[in-house]
Amino acid sequence: MTEMPEGVESVDVTDTQARFLENVSIFGSLTEDELAVVMEHIEYYRIDAQKTLFREGDFGSYVCFVIEGKVDIVKESPSGKRVVVATLSQGSSLGEMSLIDDTPRSATILVREPSLLCLFSKQSFDQILETHPKIGIKVLKGIARFLSGNLRNTTTRLANYLLPLH
Amino acid sequence: MKRTTEKDEQPMNETSDTTGTTLNEKHLKLLYQHQLFGDLNETELAIVLRHSKIFRAEKNRTLFREGDEGDYVCFVLDGEMDVMKESRTGLSVRIATLAEGDSIGEMSIIENTVRSAQVIVREPAVLVTLSKGEFDLLVEKYPVIGLKVIRQIARLLSRNLRETSKQLVRFMYPLY
Numbered sequence: 109m110t111e112m113p114e115g116v117e118s119v120d121v122t123d124t125q126a127r128f129l130e131n132v133s134i135f136g137s138l139t140e141d142e143l144a145v146v147m148e149h150i151e152y153y154r155i156d157a158q159k160t161l162f163r164e165g166d167f168g169s170y171v172c173f174v175i176e177g178k179v180d181i182v183k184e185s186p187s188g189k190r191v192v193v194a195t196l197s198q199g200s201s202l203g204e205m206s207l208i209d210d211t212p213r214s215a216t217i218l219v220r221e222p223s224l225l226c227l228f229s230k231q232s233f234d235q236i237l238e239t240h241p242k243i244g245i246k247v248l249k250g251i252a253r254f255l256s257g258n259l260r261n262t263t264t265r266l267a268n269y270l271l272p273l274h
Numbered sequence: 275m276k277r278t279t280e281k282d283e284q285p286m287n288e289t290s291d292t293t294g295t296t297l298n299e300k301h302l303k304l305l306y307q308h309q310l311f312g313d314l315n316e317t318e319l320a321i322v323l324r325h326s327k328i329f330r331a332e333k334n335r336t337l338f339r340e341g342d343e344g345d346y347v348c349f350v351l352d353g354e355m356d357v358m359k360e361s362r363t364g365l366s367v368r369i370a371t372l373a374e375g376d377s378i379g380e381m382s383i384i385e386n387t388v389r390s391a392q393v394i395v396r397e398p399a400v401l402v403t404l405s406k407g408e409f410d411l412l413v414e415k416y417p418v419i420g421l422k423v424i425r426q427i428a429r430l431l432s433r434n435l436r437e438t439s440k441q442l443v444r445f446m447y448p449l450y
Contacts, residue, residue, distance in 0.1 A: 205432040241417040255431035269445040
């Protein structure tokens with residue numbers, strides 16, 4: 109079980125809520141049987157509004173999906189100001205990078221509305237890579253696709269700030 | 275990379291280009307040290323090379339154009355390549371130069387992509403390419419090698435994303 113901050117409560121979910129994972133992009137290419145293997149490793153949590161799930165710089169050990177609610181991704185700018193870089197709602201994911209590298213969290217997660225989250229830990233993922241490499245490859249490809257799309261969007265947004273508007 | 279020098283002149287594999295281009299000690303070292311192959315041992319890298327193509331490219335040759343379908347990753351082992359993009363005015367501008375040890379199009383072995391820039395040979399180059407089709411075969415036969423390479427691609431993307439996000443934040447409005 110992943111260690112969670114105060115205000116985060118481990119819960120059981122309904123089958124309907126669990127089926128949510130079928131629509132998660134990084135699991136998109138898994139067959140039903142393969143997804144069942146992943147599901148055995150998923151943890152579910154409820155978290156209250158205003159709580160911090162984790163902070164920028166924390167050690168990250170899981171990817172997290174928003175099943176219900178809304179969370180803000182907050183980053184500190186070089187001047188020390190906090191900016192909301194994105195707000196995530198149902199179907200969004202955060203922390204994909206922590207499944208593949210050991211670098212600290214790149215942003216803080218502040219809960220905006222009470223949320224139901226599900227977690228897939230790096231430890232579980234490493235185990236699946238060992239026991240089911242084919243599932244591991246599909247998930248890794250899913251992560252790469254996700255990161256690649258995200259990188260393209262971020263680069264475009266950055267370019268919009270950098271280019272003169274005329 | 276530990277290799278005996280007398281093997282330098284031997285072709286790496288039967289799929290190498292018909293011009294008989296071979297990889298020398300330096301080329302192998304560059305590949306071995308490349309981030310994409312960071313988790314592979316020598317035997318595993320040799321298997322990857324069996325699925326790759328080696329060729330020489332002459333100066334001014336275009337490797338691919340912006341908008342082309344991309345289905346391979348390319349490693350520069352000798353020479354230089356210019357990465358060109360068309361600006362708003364319609365002029366082609368150089369956005370980067372790739373030197374030995376650099377690569378381009380890593381994502382193309384995971385999914386079919388559209389090339390976002392043109393790549394032109396600036397100085398006569400020795401290139402190694404790995405196509406999506408060959409990589410899929412490799413993954414099928416050697417899932418552990420496939421897994422190690424894909425994980426490194428994801429790590430590379432992750433690092434680029436972190437860097438880009440950091441830059442973006444400088445331009446955004448504060449929350450408090």
